Amino acid sequence: MMDDFNIETSEIIHEEIQEQTGFSVTASHLLEYLFCPRFTYFEYVLDIPQHEEKRFKVEVGRKIHERARKINPDYLRKKIGVKDKQSDVYLSGSMGIRGIVDEILFLDDGTTSPLDYKYAEYKEKIFKTYKLQLVFYAQLIKDNFNVPVTRGFIVYTRSKNKLIEVPIQQKDFNELEEIVKNLLDIIQRCRYPKPTRYKRRCPDCCYRNICERTI
C-alpha cells in the first residue's frame, strides 16, 4: 500500500526544509500553538523550557496508556469498511510537518483516513484541537499516499472506545496550512505573537510568571 516514491520524495523535501529551517512541526507543537501562540515563542524562540506543568508530557503518558486499547479490526471492518490498516506509522510531510499516525485506514470507498486514539470521554462535540490534529495526520497521509482523505476517525477510549467520524474538507487543510505558516513564522523570524484570546488559560500556563499578559 505504501507509495515508496512518495515517501522517499517526502523525506527528501522534509530534510531540505529541516536544513533550511532547523525545525519541523509535530502534533505537539500544533497543540502548544493552539493553546497560545506566545507559548510557542517562549519555548522555541527564547528557548525557555517548560518546567512546571508538564501539560504536554502528560499527553504523551496518556498515549502510552492508549496503546493497550487498540480497537478490534473486525469491528472496524464492519462499522466503516476498512480494507487494510497500518499502525503507528511515522510520516513526514511537505510543509515541514512530521509525526506518528496511530492508524492509517484504507477504506472500501477508495479513500484513506487517519484514526486517532484519545484518552478522553466523548462530550457530544469534537474539540477544535482534536479536529486539527486529525487534519494534521490527514495532511501527512495525503503527502505520502496517492489517495483522497475526506474524513478521519477518533476513538474515545474513556467512552468504551466510542468511534466518531469527522469530515475533513479542503478548508480544513487550508486552515492547517495557515497555522503551520504562522507557527514557523514565530520560530524562524522570531515574531512575537499576540497572546491567546482565552485569558482563562493563563493561570494554568507555565510561562505566566514571565508573560507580560500576566505580570
Ligand code: SF4
Ligand atoms: S501566560 Fe497566557 S498569554 Fe502568556 S504565554 Fe501563557 S497562556 Fe499565553
